[in-house]
Amino acid sequence: MHAELVARMSKPLDTLINGKWVENEKGLVEWSEIDEGTFARFCEFAYTGDYQAAAPVRVAPPTPLSTENVDQIAIKQINESWLLYNKRMKTKTVTYDYSEVFLSHARLYAFADYYSIEDLMELSIRKLDEQMGCFNLHNGGRVTDVVQLIDFSYKNTRSDSVKQDRLRNTLSIYIARHIKELWPNTDFQGILESGGVAKDVIEKLGGV
Template sequence: MNSIPAEIIASSSPFRFLVGPNQREFIIYSALFAHQSPVFEKLVNGNFSESTEKCVQWKSVDEDTFICFWQYTHTGRYTAASPVIGLKSESEATCEPPPPSPPSPTFAAFFGTTAAKKDETPPKELTKREIQWNEFRKQRASVNFGAFRSTGGLFGSRVRSNYAHEDYTNHFLLHARIYVFAECYGITGLMDLSLNELHGTLVRFTLYKERINDVVALIRYCYENLVPEPLREVVALYSACKLEKLWLSEEFHALVEAYGELSKTLFGLIVNVL
């Protein structure tokens, strides 16, 4: 995001936002708001009632998403939702969490396993399933974020993995909603940032049995709503890589049964690794 001279921002008019069903009021300077996308530039400077009133009503935008957008307009980054802390299991009470997950194992029900011999000196040949996981891990690695910095979210500033008692449902969903919001208004930098943050979180997320439905909630959001295809692609490929664990969830079964597009996508990704 190119910088704007401070005097231009400071001398521009405040632009008011009435956000969510409760119409909570927020303010961003007009020049800063208009700079985020061509859509917003027209909204601020065009021949619309909002342009004249310097006010827009965004009833369908939730407050958390808007606050992240507000942060992004001022800093080029945003802070994602913190986990909801639940009760620790007995094993967690005495143990540190494991390191980030290694490549997902082969989904035995479909693919079998490839075991390395102990006396082998060359590296073990990766299974097709592990190759698929590596492809997912590298999926967003080529994105050039320029001046964008890490949001310091789940793994931006912490080296440890997540705990099983930490609910990341809202964390996943916020990244997804921000991406949908950014795509709707053509905020390309925020689109890249939010999708990269979601992808990075999924790569490093330890998918405990207790946390499976956190991911299922994200999948549900992507198939119950009209969301941009790049978001669905990230979530679908992750789901295929973690299918063995996700299949433990009855809620996931219901999603696969209810949404033919999800079933078709997962089946196609499964066939690719046969």
């Protein structure tokens, strides 16, 4: 990337580029904490003002369990539940995993937040909010996609006593609106054990 372009994006980046980069004999800055996808999206944003999120991954729909070496009564109960699940789903087949789609936005937001790149923070939040607004939880079948996003976001952002982090705010509003579908998932319940998540959601539930 062009150093001057990066330096103009924020004061922290200007300090990074004109400090560490200048001091480095090779004229390089190591960003070991940034994954390749996030860096590529940052570069795309720097040159175009926009970026492409990760693509959803096609996955197989749930299937009945094998009866081999498994208690027959348990198998019968599980497979009956599976048939009921498919009946409820009707034509809505859970065929795409959106975990990386959501995480690509969140990782870019966390990077932008760390370096105070306001335009990129706003863009990543807007894109994430739009995609989550269209996301189908499939009666709880794809809750884990959202759980991974929540877990990453709360581990990599912070809210202060004056203002809530924008990513946390977006997620807590989403959780409050979809709490009935999210709650039965045990992974989601585990996430709520985090004081930060539970506190933010409780505050939002009053306004839903």
